[in-house]
Amino acid sequence: MSEHWRLTDKGVTDSHGQYISAIYRHMQILISAELAPYQIGSGQYIFLMAIAFQQPITQKALSEKLLIDKTTTAKAIAKLEAEGYVRREADPADNRYQLLYLTESGREVVPKVQEALGRVKSKTRKGITDEEYDLLLGLLKIVLRNLSKQEEMLE
Amino acid sequence: MSEHWRLTDKGVTDSHGQYISAIYRHMQILISAELAPYQIGSGQYIFLMAIAFQQPITQKALSEKLLIDKTTTAKAIAKLEAEGYVRREADPADNRYQLLYLTESGREVVPKVQEALGRVKSKTRKGITDEEYDLLLGLLKIVLRNLSKQEEMLE
DNA sequence: TCAAATAAGATGTTATTGCAACTATTATTT
DNA sequence: AAATAATAGTTGCAATAACATCTTATTTGA
Numbered sequence: 604m605s606e607h608w609r610l611t612d613k614g615v616t617d618s619h620g621q622y623i624s625a626i627y628r629h630m631q632i633l634i635s636a637e638l639a640p641y642q643i644g645s646g647q648y649i650f651l652m653a654i655a656f657q658q659p660i661t662q663k664a665l666s667e668k669l670l671i672d673k674t675t676t677a678k679a680i681a682k683l684e685a686e687g688y689v690r691r692e693a694d695p696a697d698n699r700y701q702l703l704y705l706t707e708s709g710r711e712v713v714p715k716v717q718e719a720l721g722r723v724k725s726k727t728r729k730g731i732t733d734e735e736y737d738l739l740l741g742l743l744k745i746v747l748r749n750l751s752k753q754e755e756m757l758e
Numbered sequence: 759m760s761e762h763w764r765l766t767d768k769g770v771t772d773s774h775g776q777y778i779s780a781i782y783r784h785m786q787i788l789i790s791a792e793l794a795p796y797q798i799g800s801g802q803y804i805f806l807m808a809i810a811f812q813q814p815i816t817q818k819a820l821s822e823k824l825l826i827d828k829t830t831t832a833k834a835i836a837k838l839e840a841e842g843y844v845r846r847e848a849d850p851a852d853n854r855y856q857l858l859y860l861t862e863s864g865r866e867v868v869p870k871v872q873e874a875l876g877r878v879k880s881k882t883r884k885g886i887t888d889e890e891y892d893l894l895l896g897l898l899k900i901v902l903r904n905l906s907k908q909e910e911m912l913e
Numbered sequence: 914t915c916a917a918a919t920a921a922g923a924t925g926t927t928a929t930t931g932c933a934a935c936t937a938t939t940a941t942t943t
Numbered sequence: 944a945a946a947t948a949a950t951a952g953t954t955g956c957a958a959t960a961a962c963a964t965c966t967t968a969t970t971t972g973a
Contacts, residue, residue: 617895618875618879619879619882619883619891619894619895619898620785620789620875620878620879620882621804621824622895622898622899622901622902623778623781623782623785623898624782624785624786624804625824625825625826625902625905626778626898626901626902626905627778627779627782628825628826628930628931629825629902629905629906630775630778630779630905631779631930631931631958631959632931633905634775635931635958644958644959645958645959646958646959646960649776649779661921662921662922663920663921663922669776669780670780670783670784671780671783671960671961672960672961672962673921673922673923674922674923674924674960674961674962674963675959675960675961676922677921677922677923677924678923678924678959678960679959679960681923697920697921697968697969698921698967698968698969699920699921699922699967699968699969700920700921700922700968701921701922720773720775723775724773724774724775726904726905727774727775727901727904727905728774728901728904729900729904730900730904731897731900731901735893735897736774736897738890738893738897739774739894739897739898739901740772740774740777742886742890742891742893742894743774743777743778743781743894744777745884745885745886746777746781746882746883746886747777747780747781747784749881749882749883749884749885750780750781750784750785750788750881750882751784783959783960783961786928786929786960786961787961790928790961799928799929800928800929801928801929801930802929816951816952817951817952818950818951818952826930826931827930827931827932828931828951828952828953829930829931829932829933829952829953829954830929830930830931831952832951832952832953832954833929833930833953833954834929834930836953852938852939852950852951853937853938853939853951854937854938854939854950854951854952855938855950855951855952856951856952
């Protein structure tokens with residue numbers, strides 16, 4: 604009874620947070636290794652893929668879509684631009700916006716990045732059925748929504 | 759057909775990686791805010807809790823248990839020691855090992871950290887039943903195991 | 914119309930994290 | 944027993960990411 608601070612295993616390890624962070628860190632390492640040949644880091648590929656999906660797009664829109672801070676977005680885009688994968692163009696209608704496009708080089712690298720991400724995805728979801736995977740995504744989506752809501756409440 | 763690089767929404771957004779990283783980043787923010795009063799950052803609390811669970815423990819054991827690089831562990835422990843929550847003691851049987859103990863201050867803060875983590879956990883798993891949560895943990899566990907195996911293969 | 918407010922981005926700083934390379938200590942091999 | 948291996952931990956460096964603050968451009972309101 605005097606050991607009120609002693610913890611059960613449940614309390615320490617069995618919460619999604621621990622798994623999420625371990626998975627995140629390990630995936631970062633895997634993805635970095637996969638994309639190293641293209642000089643694309645784990646902090647940039649999401650932006651490259653999002654631009655490939657919707658072109659042109661602004662940094663603001665990217666930040667909101669990916670739920671990433673706008674300063675992080677700015678720096679990631681700067682790297683992608685420095686590598687020659689992305690091109691910036693001021694929006695003629697509103698000069699505050701930078702419209703982002705893939706360059707020729709960017710269009711060439713996107714399928715390779717997509718394949719690399721596919722490899723990582725299939726490695727990591729081995730042993731999980733399609734039904735289970737859908738379920739996993741659904742639950743992760745709920746967790747993420749809870750977190751985003753939390754953020755709105757703070758504003 | 760010339761647009762072989764154009765992506766479907768599935769390909770870009772519907773993979774666990776995106777959710778994992780977004781959840782990870784947002785949880786880091788939430789936890790940092792919750793633990794700010796105790797001068798404990800999002801990079802330290804896991805170690806504090808793991809030491810509370812098993813005392814004494816070495817940095818090596820912490821790194822393996824938490825799947826975190828030993829240099830990260832070293833730095834986190836250094837911070838916890840600087841804040842006065844953790845005490846280091848060379849293992850008399852093998853001076854390479856540092857045995858880690860909670861200090862009095864550490865024992866006092868652990869329940870508060872636990873409560874804070876509990877708050878974060880219940881906020882983020884809102885709308886998820888116990889059965890679904892168990893399922894989520896199970897699936898995350900599989901993903902993490904796949905990633906750890908990947909690591910072993912590289913050795 | 915012109916000042917104030919708002920919006921998009923950029924920059925500087927800080928925290929978390931991992932790799933490479935290093936020190937110190939213990940174990941192994943010859 | 945001395946030389947070599949292996950192990951635990953530390954340090955320096957670089958990448959990711961967020962917050963605070965600043966700049967520039969647009970919109971709003973008086």
